[in-house]
Amino acid sequence: MYYGYIELIPKQEYDSEVVEALLWQFLCALERNGQITKAYTIVKEQNYRLFVTFTKEDSFAEGNDGFYVRQNREKLKELFDLTVTVLGENLSSGRYCTCGERSALEMVTHRFDEDSPFVCLDCGRSVALYELPLLGDDVYDEDYTVIQYWQENYSAIDTLWMNGLCDRYSGNQLVKFDSALNKQGVLLAKELEKKAGCRVYYHLSCAYGKSVKAKKIGQDHIHYCPSCGELMERKKIAGLYTEDFCHTCALCYDAH
Numbered sequence: 001m002y003y004g005y006i007e008l009i010p011k012q013e014y015d016s017e018v019v020e021a022l023l024w025q026f027l028c029a030l031e032r033n034g035q036i037t038k039a040y041t042i043v044k045e046q047n048y049r050l051f052v053t054f055t056k057e058d059s060f061a062e063g064n065d066g067f068y069v070r071q072n073r074e075k076l077k078e079l080f081d082l083t084v085t086v087l088g089e090n091l092s093s094g095r096y097c098t099c100g101e102r103s104a105l106e107m108v109t110h111r112f113d114e115d116s117p118f119v120c121l122d123c124g125r126s127v128a129l130y131e132l133p134l135l136g137d138d139v140y141d142e143d144y145t146v147i148q149y150w151q152e153n154y155s156a157i158d159t160l161w162m163n164g165l166c167d168r169y170s171g172n173q174l175v176k177f178d179s180a181l182n183k184q185g186v187l188l189a190k191e192l193e194k195k196a197g198c199r200v201y202y203h204l205s206c207a208y209g210k211s212v213k214a215k216k217i218g219q220d221h222i223h224y225c226p227s228c229g230e231l232m233e234r235k236k237i238a239g240l241y242t243e244d245f246c247h248t249c250a251l252c253y254d255a256h
């Protein structure tokens, strides 16, 4: 969530067409590894400046590089010195988790979300993707693209609903726990859980004009799990917000 720029100070002559292609690849790789957020650009003055939002203050450190970032950084370092200037906090991005250990994660997003879709349930903040295990075992699965594809799909469907269509298709995709969109998300959450060594809860929507089963207890309406049918457990997360959880199915809803 720190906005700033990476400046490239030339060490030798270079071909600007080759370098510019390399810079876009580098930025894309940084984003796919969760080191920067989506909104980035290149400004060419005397030197190239890459304007980015770093997810954490030290997210650009080489130790956080994934396979593709490392490949591109090495090529750039032959031609340039890379320096970082942080201008301040970017308020369109959230604060990130700095917990040493995390007892559980939640997978959640919405159409304006620019951050990682994983939230630490101990501090309630986003978790930088590069701090999480990679999902694939394949040599080509060296970043978090598969998670970002799901996030982009979710944002697209949420936008379709919110921008006025309010149709049955987009509403059902968001609310039904067994819709194609939510099945894709649950599958990814389960895969991450196997590798992360902690529970990964998948967040379901419960608005969008669709009725979701709940039990009135005092002033509260506690949700039933849409998968196993059991009453969920209401929990406050880091004193920030309250959600209902099914620990058997690893699903959760916002509390009402």
Ligand SMILES: [Zn+2]
Residues within 6 Å of the ligand: 097, 098, 099, 102, 120, 121, 122, 123, 124, 125
């Ligand atoms: Zn945390």
Ligand SMILES: [Zn+2]
Residues within 6 Å of the ligand: 225, 226, 227, 228, 229, 230, 246, 247, 248, 249, 250, 251
């Ligand atoms: Zn359940």
